[in-house]
Amino acid sequence: MEDFKKITEPVLILLGDRDGIVELQQAVDMYHFIPDAELAIMPNATHFTAGNEIALNIVLEFLLRHSSQNESQ
Numbered sequence: 001m002e003d004f005k006k007i008t009e010p011v012l013i014l015l016g017d018r019d020g021i022v023e024l025q026q027a028v029d030m031y032h033f034i035p036d037a038e039l040a041i042m043p044n045a046t047h048f049t050a051g052n053e054i055a056l057n058i059v060l061e062f063l064l065r066h067s068s069q070n071e072s073q
Contacts, residue, residue, distance in 0.1 A: 004033035011037040012062045014055060016045030038062060 011034050015027045024041070031039040040058045042049065049055040 001029060001033045004030060005035065007034050007037075010062070010066045012059065013037055013039045014042070014049070014058060015040070016042050016047060016049060018045060019047040021047040 013027050013031055013034075015022060015024065017024070027039060027041075031037045040062075042052070042054050042058070045052060045055070
């Protein structure tokens with residue numbers, strides 16, 4: 001986990017509340033170790049969220065927010 005502290009790019013940790021692969025505590029730990037990480041937990045979602053509209057919107061908002069930050073620098 002100490003290596004996570006070295007990450008300098010924006011990170012989105014996206015997790016379904018019914019994820020059977022990644023435990024919620026693992027995601028929370030990553031969130032706390034990665035500087036400027038964002039954690040999003042989707043209700044009624046498993047690990048496999050491909051095509052899930054909520055997941056797509058979360059990722060799109062994250063990308064738009066961080067691409068506009070890069071343009072202003």
